[in-house]
Amino acid sequence: xxxxxxxxxxxxxxxxxxxxxxxxxxxxxxxxxxxxxxxxxxxxxxxxxxxxxxxxxxxxxxxxxxxxxxxxxxxxxxxxxxxxxxxxxxxxxxxxxxxxxxxxxxxxxxxxxxxxxxxxxxxxxxxxxxxxxxxxxxxxxxxxxxxxxxxxxxxxxxxxxxxxxxxxxxxxxxxxxxxxxxxxxxxxxxxxxxxxxxxxxxxxxxxxxxxxxxxxxxxxxxxxxxxxxxxxxxxxxxxxxxxxxxxxxxxxxxxxxxxxxxxxxxxxxxxxxxxxxxxxxxxxxxxxxxxxxxxxxxxxxxxxxxxxxxxxxxxxxxxxxxxxxxxxxxxxxxxxxxxxxxxxxxxxxxxxxxxxxxxxxxxxxxxxxxxxxxxxxxxxxxxxxxxxxxxxxxxxxxxxxxxxxxxxxxxxxxxxxxxxxxxxxxxxxxxxxxxxxxxxxxxxxxxxxxxxxxxxxxxxxxxxxxxxxxxxxxxxxxxxxxxxxxxxxxxxxxxxxxxxxxxxxxxxxxxxxxxxxxxxxxxxxxxxxxxxxxxxxxxxxxxxxxxxxxxxxxxxxxxxxxxxxxxxxxxxxxxxxxxxxxxxxxxxxxxxxxxxxxxxxxxxxxxxxxxxxxxxxxxxxxxxxxxxxxxxxxxxxxxxxxxxxxxxxxxxxxxxxxxxxxxxxxxxxxxxxxxxxxxxxxxxxxxxxxxxxxxxxxxxxxxxxxxxxxxxxxxxxxx
Numbered sequence: 068x069x070x071x072x073x074x075x076x077x078x079x080x081x082x083x084x085x086x087x088x089x090x091x092x093x094x095x096x097x098x099x100x101x102x103x104x105x106x107x108x109x110x111x112x113x114x115x116x117x118x119x120x121x122x123x124x125x126x127x128x129x130x131x132x133x134x135x136x137x138x139x140x141x142x143x144x145x146x147x148x149x150x151x152x153x154x155x156x157x158x159x160x161x162x163x164x165x166x167x168x169x170x171x172x173x174x175x176x177x178x179x180x181x182x183x184x185x186x187x188x189x190x191x192x193x194x195x196x197x198x199x200x201x202x203x204x205x206x207x208x209x210x211x212x213x214x215x216x217x218x219x220x221x222x223x224x225x226x227x228x229x230x231x232x233x234x235x236x237x238x239x240x241x242x243x244x245x246x247x248x249x250x251x252x253x254x255x256x257x258x259x260x261x262x263x264x265x266x267x268x269x270x271x272x273x274x275x276x277x278x279x280x281x282x283x284x285x286x287x288x289x290x291x292x293x294x295x296x297x298x299x300x301x302x303x304x305x306x307x308x309x310x311x312x313x314x315x316x317x318x319x320x321x322x323x324x325x326x327x328x329x330x331x332x333x334x335x336x337x338x339x340x341x342x343x344x345x346x347x348x349x350x351x352x353x354x355x356x357x358x359x360x361x362x363x364x365x366x367x368x369x370x371x372x373x374x375x376x377x378x379x380x381x382x383x384x385x386x387x388x389x390x391x392x393x394x395x396x397x398x399x400x401x402x403x404x405x406x407x408x409x410x411x412x413x414x415x416x417x418x419x420x421x422x423x424x425x426x427x428x429x430x431x432x433x434x435x436x437x438x439x440x441x442x443x444x445x446x447x448x449x450x451x452x453x454x455x456x457x458x459x460x461x462x463x464x465x466x467x468x469x470x471x472x473x474x475x476x477x478x479x480x481x482x483x484x485x486x487x488x489x490x491x492x493x494x495x496x497x498x499x500x501x502x503x504x505x506x507x508x509x510x511x512x513x514x515x516x517x518x519x520x521x522x523x524x525x526x527x528x529x530x531x532x533x534x535x536x537x538x539x540x541x542x543x544x545x546x547x548x549x550x551x552x553x554x555x556x557x558x559x560x561x562x563x564x565x566x567x568x569x570x571x572x573x574x575x576x577x578x579x580x581x582x583x584x585x586x587x588x589x590x591x592x593x594x595x596x597x598x599x600x601x602x603x604x605x606x607x608x609x610x611x612x613x614x615x616x617x618x619x620x621x622x623x624x625x626x627x628x629x630x631x632x633x634x635x636x637x638x639x640x641x642x643x644x645x646x647x648x649x650x651x652x653x654x655x656x657x658x659x660x661x662x663x664x665x666x667x668x669x670x671x672x673x674x675x676x677x678x679x680x681x682x683x684x685x686x687x688x689x690x691x692x693x694x695x696x697x698x699x700x701x702x703x704x705x706x707x708x709x710x711x712x713x714x715x716x717x718x719x720x721x722x723x724x725x726x727x728x729x730x731x732x733x734x735x736x737x738x739x740x741x742x743x744x745x746x747x748x749x750x751x752x753x754x755x756x757x758x759x760x761x762x763x764x765x766x767x768x769x770x771x772x773x774x775x776x777x778x779x780x781x782x783x784x785x786x
Contacts, residue, residue: 331371
């Protein structure tokens with residue numbers, strides 16, 4: 068399938084579901100804020116000339132390029148400040164009402180700040196947050212000196228989003244007293260004594276204080292600029308240089324390094340696992356739970372001690388160009404501090420994130436005296452090694468290439484039908500949604516893109532033929548977004564297959580990826596994703612807000628109310644445009660309504676499905692809670708009730724299938740549970756097969772409407 072990225076100098080267009088913006092806290096002192104001046108306290112993080120320049124650049128880009136054509140003016144300024152406050156203290160647990168009142172004169176200055184680059188007032192607000200953060204954590208540490216009374220009948224309101232700002236320090240102290248007590252109570256419920264819980268929390272809170280001092284200026288700046296971007300819509304973002312590189316890695320599924328997953332445990336960067344095929348796994352010396360104490364560059368020279376470092380800083384030391392050497396000073400797993408450390412030298416190489424690539428499996432479904440073979444391809448993202456493609460690498464990775472290969476492998480295994488699993492797929496490169504659709508539909512429009520000025524582009528699959536023309540089911544859930552919705556919507560509109568699952572995310576906007584420097588190949592100034600267009604199905608309907616409705620609905624633990632575009636503030640509205648000329652398949656038996664009726668009947672008699680629904684009911688009850696008891700016995704009783712009920716539900720499911728029961732709740736952790744949604748999708752496929760749905764020929768372009776040339780834009784999807 069051709070990928071029509073024709074201009075490598077143009078910034079990429081993106082369609083995104085989830086932003087990758089860090090939540091940050093900083094440390095420092097206090098300063099009085101006024102409308103005319105906002106002095107920064109000594110030692111506080113301050114903006115430089117570079118930040119002022121980038122702020123002006125971002126402000127101009129947002130105004131000039133955003134789809135909504137919103138102006139950064141007095142009307143928008145208060146909303147930006149509110150976003151900035153939310154990014155710092157969305158749970159209203161640090162700032163006092165007097166702090167927010169003191170910030171009030173700045174509400175009408177945020178529009179001027181980004182135009183002029185005079186952004187010190189925002190940094191002064193951050194400095195105040197720094198002060199409050201330090202005060203709160205120090206107060207939490209002081210509270211550990213006295214064991215709480217866990218026999219009192221009181222509750223803790225853990226969700227303070229939208230609550231009033233605390234008016235006094237005493238009110239804040241009470242919020243934090245309850246918060247610390249709840250932290251301790253959670254550890255007691257896990258079997259710790261008060262002494263053990265106290266020591267654990269002290270270590271945890273001291274670590275928070277340490278992290279506060281390690282905040283980077285670029286993180287403060289990123290949070291500040293995203294207050295503006297998010298006031299335009301949820302999918303416009305500013306990425307710092309470091310997060311720009313991380314985004315590139317996620318979209319290409321590869322990077323150059325040693326191939327190890329890391330986690331910070333007790334101030335030590337610890338090896339969690341090794342990525343198969345990476346240099347560390349091939350070398351064999353590095354093991355899971357080994358701790359990295361220092362990193363050296365090259366075959367000789369000094370080491371940099373990294374104990375207590377932020378994990379992302381350590382990652383930057385370990386990553387590097389292929390065929391270069393990095394040395395790790397290792398404290399072996401289980402060894403006590405002071406044990407002799409070892410040094411492991413590794414040559415960096417390309418690491419492929421295989422776990423995030425498309426995977427296949429074969430399911431056998433027995434109906435009567437026949438076994439049906441249903442192929443399943445899980446597509447976790449729409450990825451493409453864009454740099455590899457531009458460089459002419461014949462083996463560059465992409466979703467379409469991988470799925471094409473997996474389909475051919477499943478054909479060899481003589482499958483009767485195919486399920487494409489898009490659950491949790493937040494999107495990816497839009498050209499991959501185009502070309503993936505082309506594996507199943509023989510030419511024709513796939514998606515329409517409309518810009519703010521009304522200009523419209525229709526993006527087609529122009530390659531003749533298909534790779535698979537048999538029965539097809541597409542499985543989606545609420546986390547299926549953007550490019551996933553384009554693919555699922557096209558399959559549905561062409562009547563090429565049946566969409567099964569839960570209503571999708573509802574993200575129907577397109578972002579332009581703009582590097583903020585002109586002559587550098589690296590994002591030294593970061594990059595901006597700005598919403599410049601909306602995409603529409605070939606029928607003319609937007610997926611924005613409404614998502615893709617499945618033909619056959621399945622229960623899901625994901626909340627439609629809490630997750631999705633409709634739950635995000637400042638999301639663009641739903642609308643529709645004219646349909647693109649296309650020719651769908653004639654309806655074939657069985658009808659979608661018949662398949663839905665069959666599935667509803669099966670749900671009534673399927674023990675696994677009833678088990679899923681019962682679990683969802685319990686989850687919904689837990690989600691509705693806004694407070695928890697701080698009485699230890701009440702919490703123990705509630706936990707016991709929940710565990711007893713869950714064990715009973717699981718054993719009822721097992722009994723219906725003549726499986727041995729679990730003896731205790733603790734056995735649940737090691738138990739294997741069914742993937743009910745995937746199993747039901749395979750059952751829907753068998754319904755299609757049994758009721759006469761033969762291999763369906765993909766539609767041809769409408770008479771007199773030859774396939775258009777591919778779009779000349781690089782469109783991608785930031786997850």
